[in-house]
Amino acid sequence: MSASRINSLGARIDRTKKVSFSFNGRSYAGFAGDTLASALLAAGESVLSHSWKYHRPRGIITSGIEEPSALVQLESGKNTIPNAKMPEVELYEGLQSEAVNAWPNALSRALSINRNFSFLFPAGFYYKTFMWPAKAWMFYERFIRKAGGLGAAPEVEDTARYIHQNTHCDVLVAGGGVAGLAAALAAGRSGARVILAELQCTLGGTAHRLQGTIDGMPAVDWVKKAEAELANLPTVKILKRSVVFGYHDHNFLTIRESLTDHLPLADRKGFRERLWRVRAKQVVLATGAHERPMVFGNNDLPNIMLSSALADYAQLYGVLVGKKIALLTNNDTAYGDALTLKAAGASVTVVDVRAGHSVVGGLAQKAHDAGIEVLRGYVPVQADGGAMVTSVTVVQQVGDKANGQRKTLSVDAVGMSGGWNPAIHLYSHSGGKALWSDALECFKPGASMPNQYSVGACNATGTLNHTMAEASHAGSAAATQAGFAAAEARYTVVEPSNEAIVPFWIAETGEKVSRRAKAFVDWQNDVGAADIELAIREGFESIEHIKRYTAMGFGTDQGKLGNINGMALAARAMGKTIPQVGTTTFRPNYVPISFGLFAGLERGELFDPERKTSAHAHHVAAGSPFEDVGQWKRPWFFPKAGEDMHAAVNREVLAVRSSVGIMDASTLGKIDIQGPDAAKLLNWLYTNPWLKLEVGKARYGLMLDENGMVFDDGVTVRLAEDRFLMTTTTGGAARVLTWMERWVQTEWPEMKVYMTTVTDQWSTFAVVGPKSRAVVEKVCQDVDLSAAAFPFMSYREGTVAGVKARIMRISFSGELSFEVNVPSSAGAHVWKALMTAGEAFNITPYGTESMHVLRGEKGYIIVGQDTDGSITPYDLGMGGMVSKTKDFLGRRSLTRSHTNSANRKQLVGLLTDDAQTVLPEGAQLTALAQIHAPTVANPVPMIGHVTSSYFSPTLGRSIAMAVVRDGQQKMGQKVYAALVDGRHVAATITSPVFYDPEGKHHHD
DSSP: OOOEEOSSOOTTOEEEEEEEEEETTEEEEEEETOBHHHHHHHTTOOOOEEOTTTOOEEOOOOSSTTOOSOEEEESOGGGOEEEEEGGGOBOOTTEEEEESSOOSOTTOOGGGGGGGGGGGSOTTHHHHSSOSSGGGHHHHHHHHHHHSOOOOOOSSOOOOEEEEEEEEEEEEEEOOBHHHHHHHHHHHTTTOOEEEEOSSSSSBTTGGGOOSEETTEEHHHHHHHHHHHHHTOTTEEEESSEEEEEEEGGGEEEEEEEOSTTSOGGGOOSEEEEEEEEEEEEEEEOOOEEEOOOOOBTTTSTTEEEHHHHHHHHHHHOEEOOSEEEEEESSSHHHHHHHHHHHTTOEEEEEEOSOOSOOOSHHHHHHHHTTOEEEETEEEEEEEESSSEEEEEEEEOBTTBOOSOEEEEEOSEEEEEOOEEEOOHHHHHTTOOEEEETTTTEEEEOSOOTTEEEOGGGGTOOSHHHHHHHHHHHHHHHHHHTTOOOOOOOOOEEOOOOOOOOOOSSOOOSSOGGGSSOOEEETTTTEEHHHHHHHHHTTOOSHHHHHHHHTTTOTTTTTTTTHHHHHHHHHHHHTOOHHHHOOOOOOSOSSOOOHHHHHTTOSGGGTSOOBOOTTHHHHHHTTOOEEEETTEEEEOOOOOTTOOHHHHHHHHHHHHHHSOEEEEOTTSEEEEEESTTHHHHHHHHBSSOOTTOOTTBEEEEEEEOTTSOEEEEEEEEEEETTEEEEEEOGGGHHHHHHHHHHHHHHTOTTOOOEEEEOTTTEEEEEEESTTHHHHHHHHOOSSOOSTTTSOTTBEEEEEETTEEEEEEOOOSSSSOEEEEEEEGGGHHHHHHHHHHHTGGGTOEEOOHHHHHHHHHHHTOOOTTTTOOSSOOTTTTTOGGGSOSSSOOTTTGGGGSTTTTOSSOEEEEEEEESSTTOOOOTTOEEEEHHHHHOTTOOSSOOOOEEEEEEEEETTTTEEEEEEEEETGGGOTTOEEEEEOTTSOEEEEEEEOSOOSOTTOOGGGO
């Protein structure tokens, strides 16, 4: 328990406001402004968790989002959050937290024995152990999952609310440090719409650690001035507690804004988090950099932290982690941290791996003058201790070997500063390729992607002067590119000089890494230097394979802390350079994101909204159950008292065939297409010709994808010379509209054509059957409905039940049919009027199940049921619909050898030998010879499958449609349907048209 509060520092805490909280069941107190990490450190806690694999004691390593070890489970029940990072958890009254990786309990070290058997748990051990006997895995798993792993997933519903917000801006600045502020100022002063997103609750980033002045002010004072100016600019929006976690195509970025997690549970009102979906004209990345730890023996002991973290806890929270501190470094930033810690009352020794015995100029000189001991040319080899570090051994570097003088420093805290890794994650998300810099010993952004700038530490810009100039230039250039008159600001920066960084990856003692104390690269996944070398010895040389074999960079850390060290050690082991090894892939999300944020309001009843037709209430009153088709509630069937589904469907089908039925077809997709090139577009989309279709006429069309496979079908009506109304399958409406927009926007932008969905605007009722004309005539007196005046596949406008309507002679049943289209606001009224008009003919409402039977009897296809993305028009027997004279989407694919090959699956009809047996849809079909040949090996080859299958009350027997290899050449042959109960049902291949093959009825 070496850490303590100091009175001289603590910029973020309010000592007048105490905050009570609990950790592992014990009560603690901190101050407003504390994080959970700083409050526990101030309470003297050093061991806060155990490592994943070896259960070694672990403490806090960082002060930011890259924290790999200090993970907690926050709260319980509906409020629980697993794997929260202590440095990121803002303290609030009543906060409850539990350590993860703490089985059987938070304070137990029972599994710490694992460290004594680490040779049994090398990289990839989970691929090699617990594999025998196979049946015992379920037993092993219970204990493995308790002993390892991270936090527990919530077991009850999260009742918090999340919101999505879409917005546009001229310039998005990711990061609110001095670079982000300078860029936002330059852009905001021009009048450009600027969004500045900062992860922390305060702006400024690392300004408190900068050893220099901006325009004569300390950096923290300049930050306050800049923030005040930005707050007064009307076109600038500042988002705090907001992280840009994903950078997608065309400058589309996603931001998580945390709204209430920093508040006590009782005070959390409204939304917990907001997902900003931002389309930015220009993007400035100012995401900073992560300090790199150093690899040496036992570098995971509690109170071994990043050098910057030790300084942060002192400066921001008034917590001095140790009294005797050693800072291990290969660059100058640790000297600034040493000055901070010295001023806070610690005894500090800086161990600088860079050679040379004298300290000349810059921060090193300033630290030397302040009485800080500096050891030059020494490298860390091993730390020692138990519940916390007690000493660190360093060895003098002689040439390229660490075999000189050995010193053991007595310490109670160690800081590591192995260099800085630019946070290039967002740059990489956007498609940018990182470049290795030998001078700076890091990967940095290469060529900028379009409309993008990287500035400051995330661009590996090493000095404050260059950072301010670079950021101001980027902000003004971004605003200028967005169309605003912007000017760069000129800043006067005074800062100490810097000595060049020297690479340090691991001490070259001549001893094998596997023989030394554990030297960790990835703290979260217990990956050490020896594990990387083992992976390479076992043949894994790709960095992506090494990552997966060792688990380096997995989990919530995602390699922010250790991956560069891991790549360097892999390069060392393989005798390659770091650029030759390369980086692992950076993918969204930059930080862990809750599922609730992605779901937003689309959860529970709103997850998949129900769409109801205008006549829905009438269907409910009629007792219809509903079938979900897409998001639509469609009437399934309309049972009368005592009827099951089969009886109701049989009655409905026979009513349509003998008298009249009515179906609510409002859910069919309807797309209004207008413009001089409307006919030209349809001519490209459909396989048959459309240019000469007359106004007032309708035509059935097949739409193919680029592979020549059936994509959708439907009837389209020409309303005017430059206007069409296209119908699509219910579930395919959005897909077809997107498909059309894609081609118009990307391939044919010169076309003057416009499309919009009108599915919801029109209600459609199909009045079907021999008496349908008589029914519609009762409510429509201004349209001649006779066959001569109103032929099949034509369209008329008139009035139905006093409502302006579009009436179409289209049939999906094979019977005389009139589709009545009226504005949805009048749909319920018109449905009632049609039902009343049909009472004299015993009009029968029917649902989707009867619709399927009716169309099945006629052999009409449903795309997605009788097709599966591998069916061409020729396979369906619809080759006559494929134009021989015009081009269309998918035509060239129809000439491919595979598409034209023999043995393709083709649509056929099936009649079972037992007329009462209805085949299950999806049943696999085999040939007769294969069923009875005893020498045929299992599994028996399948020649097709059933796509649609019904009992036809019209025919008094079962019918089915199927796709069978060379089926159109096998008419009259037998096939067998293999059922799950082991039976093989015999059926005869026939035409798929079972009823009225001449098509007489729908022309009546």
